[in-house]
Structures are given as structure tokens and as C-alpha cells.
Amino acid sequence: MYIHVSDKGIPQYRKIYELLRKHILEGVYQEGDILPSENELCRLHQITRPTVRHALSKLTNDGLIHQHQGKGSIVHQIPHDIGILSVSGTTSAIGKKILKTHILSGPTIIKWPGKFIFDLSPVELESGCIFLERIRLVNEIPLFYDISYIANVNLPRFCSRTFENKSLFEILRKNYSIEIKGGVQRLKAISAEGKIIDILKVKKGKPILYLERKLETSRTNFFVYSSLYCNTETHALFGAF
Amino acid sequence: MYIHVSDKGIPQYRKIYELLRKHILEGVYQEGDILPSENELCRLHQITRPTVRHALSKLTNDGLIHQHQGKGSIVHQIPHDIGILSVSGTTSAIGKKILKTHILSGPTIIKWPGKFIFDLSPVELESGCIFLERIRLVNEIPLFYDISYIANVNLPRFCSRTFENKSLFEILRKNYSIEIKGGVQRLKAISAEGKIIDILKVKKGKPILYLERKLETSRTNFFVYSSLYCNTETHALFGAF
DNA sequence: ATCAGAAACATGTATATACAAGTCGAGTAA
DNA sequence: TTACTCGACTTGTATATACATGTTTCTGAT
DSSP, rough: OOEEEEEEESOHHHHHHHHHHHHHHHHSSSSOOOOOHHHHHHHHTOHHHHHHHHHHHHHHTTTTTTEEEEEEEEOOOOOOEEEEETTTTTTSSOOOTTTTEEEEEEEEEOOOOOSSSSSHHHHHHHOEEEEEEEEEEEEEEEEEEEEEEESSSSSGGGGOOOOOOHHHHHHHHHHHHOOOEEEEEEEEEEEETHHHHHHTTTOOOOOOEEEEEEESSSSTOEEEEEEEOOOOSSSOEEEEE | SSSSSOOOOOHHHHHHHHHHHHHHTTSOOTTOBBOOOOOHHHHHHHOOHHHHHHHHHHHHHTTTTETTTTEEEEEEOOOOSEEEETTTOTTTSOOTTTEEEEEEEEEEEOOOOOOOSOOOOOHHHHHHHEEEEEOOOOOOOOEEEEEEEEEOOOTTTTSSSOOTTTOOHHHHHHHHOOOEEEEEEEEEEOOOTTHHHHHTOTTTTTEOOOOOOOEESSSSSSSEEEEEEOOOSSSOEEEEE
């Protein structure tokens, strides 16, 4: 009777994490609310405290809750801004009602760009990459221009899938069992120029937040790369740490 | 013989964390190196694996290492850029040789600005705040303009301390036993205007990365707030997650 | 000499338990 | 009524253990 093996190999702590996360983002628990105590969660889900704590520590990490000794786990300020600095990707952070995704081009298979933003391994280089350009709109105003590069290894039928209003991470997870584990990013402020002006519909010279990310996945040596241009005039980016 | 109570109330896992972190940043372990395995660390420090894992998970969180099942804990790419998105503050991220800190004004006690960047509690409001303006230079070029606001509660002799080339976090920690536990931040790209032009020595209209942070500490209800203006033309900001 | 397979070792998940320490409210004593 | 203590509850730290699962290395049969 040792170890709860879960339905689909998803660990217990992750299921609790996802559930609580969903509830917080959906407003079941609101800002300032106190989550059920660790012991209550244990009883509710028939798991032990270390497992519950594992889940809660992930939520703390996401900045969704704060744990206070003696008090409890308190739901943190949910970003009115757009949370993109967390692992979870853009689509899940802001209400899905407001945020729309639109495909500009792709997904198509191309060769890697000559000078790429990150160093690539020989394996990645020789297998080519899947290229995907999207814009994300909030209230019909384009806020993000997102260029993704994914190594083309063992991703059957990837290019024929529909991405419209779907999270890239969701597709990777549900269809290929690939999860984003973490990553690194570089940030810069740049001036709007060239096609950025057209795509984000801003004036030349407007400050744009530029972001390069390398995301690691649960599949060894498989990374997702992306460049992101953000118009932060009306919506700031939000991050917790 | 239960529980190792540490010398100064600092938990075991934190000591291991700090030690490994120091070693990584000092180059004892270099990029790509494999840390001692969890079991080795257990034997070395006479602690158990969950405790070691607690420490390692913090390092993973900082982006300093990556844990791979079956392989080990591998030292991650140490940012050549300037790591400011991590908890640790600016001074420790880039080599101290290059980065200089210069005080523009303060620390002085003022009233909180009328419209503050974050919501303040009544207690914070009535106690006033310590105000501190600094610039940070890399190779004599100003890169950051940093404005800090700290609630003026129980910080004796704070304003008479010297901050030159010292980390604010270091002072809080060593003199007041206050540690930064985490925080939230908002990011925007803005145009250089007004005094930013003079301070960062950039031309009007240049894109500047603007950052508002609220840092939580080990002291309940005690926060450190800061606004940060960064010239990212030559040095990008770096973050891991 | 080669290669499949087992062993050794790495991290990942989960349980069960114990005690430390902060918070808060109920009840008691002044 | 006020102040204080104490107990019940919270999260924090740490141990000890078991088994799962991915990686590397070495061994032994072919």
C-alpha cells in the first residue's frame, strides 16, 4: 500500500498543485483568502504533509500564495498585469476571455537561423526546427509578438495541429507528454522598428520589452526557444520569485 | 538526538544552500560541473536526504543548478548578463570587480510618496520610510538607477551606516538578521526622460527597462520596495525560473 | 571484441513521524 | 475591564525509510 500511483503517471503533488492553482486563478480562492491548512489538505486528498507541502511550495514559487508560519497559506495578489515571467506560459496567466492568440505563420519546418539567440547542440542543429509566429491580443490590442523555435525531433504531426487560442505548452503536454520544467531568459528594452511597428501597431521608436527565453522540458536535451516582443504601455509584465 | 539545532538558528538546509551557492558563484564548481550527489552531501554534512534536497531545490530555483534524474545536479550557465531577477540582489550576481555602487542620496527618513507603486499597510504608512537612491556602474558606465523604500520600523542606526559598494541585503542581513525571502515585480519598457537622462547618461527617448519590486523578508509585514531603471543597451538582464 | 543485461548509482516521489516556533483566541486572574 | 497565560492550531525543520525511475558502468556470454 506504499505510494499512490496516479492514473497517468502524474505525481500526486502535481495534481494538488494544479488543482489549487486552477482554483486560485478561477477565483474559488480570492486574494487574501486562506487556503485549507496543510493537515486539512492531507485529509481531503488522502496524502501526507510532505506531499502537500511540495505542492504548496510550488504555488509559493509561482507567487500565487504566501505561507506564514502560524497563520496559513494566504492567496497572494493575483496579477492584474500579465504574468509571463512564470513557467506556466502566457495563456494561463491572464483570463482566457480577454487574451486571444493569433497565428502569424507556421508551424513550419525551417533551418535554424544563422545566428541564433542561444547556443544550440549539434543534435538540435542537424534536426532543423519548427518555427511559429504568434501575436497575442488583449481586448483586440496586440500586446505580444511571440516567435517560437522548437527542435524538430520526434514530434509527429506537430505542424498540422491547430494552435489557434491554444497554449503551445498545453499541446506539448497533452499530445507529447512534454512538460516545461524551467528555463532562463534575457530581458532588454528596445525601440520599436521595422516589422515590430506593424505587428504591434506602435509608433516607431516606442519602447518595447524584448525577451529571449530558453525553456527546458521534461524530455532530456529538448528545449523550446522563443523571442518575445511586448508592448508594455498599458499592461506591465508580472513576475514572482 | 532529534534535529540539529544550528549555531545561530539558521536552518541546516539553508547553510548547505548558502555554502553551495557561494562555491558556485566563486567558481569552485564551474559551469557543467556535477555537484556531489545527494547522498554524498548527506554524508559530508551529516544530514539526511530530504534536507539536502531542500537546499538543492532552492539552488534549482535560483537557476544555479539543474537536477537531472539519474545524472546528478549540474551547475548551470552562470549569467554573463546581470542577474537581477533573482532574489539575491544585484551585487552578488555580477563580479564585484566590475560592478560599482554609488549613493546618490540617503539613506534619509521621509514620508511615503503620495501615490506609491504598491499598496501600503497602515502601519507602514504611519512609520514613514527610509529613502535611498543609488546608481550602479559597470566599467564606469551607469547601468542601474535604483530607488529603495524601506519602512522605518526597528532599524536602529540605519541611516548612519555606509552603503558604498555594499549590498543593501547584506546590511539587512548582517546587522538586523533580516533576510529576503521572495517578492513580486512588474516590468515595463519606457522612454528615457527627465532626470533618467542625466542619471543614466542616455539620450532622450532611449528605451529603458523599468522595474518595480516588492521584496518580502523574514520579518513579518516588513517589505523592501524599489524602483529600478536599467539601461539594457549593452547588458541584458538575466533571470531563471 | 561486441553487445545485452545486470548492477550500481543518481534523482524523483511518497509515507510516517517528531519536535520547533509563530499566531490567535478562549479563559482565567488581577 | 484589562492583561496574561495557556492551549489549540498553523507552518517550519528534520529524521528515517521505501520504492520508482532514469543514467552510467561494468560484467559476462557470445
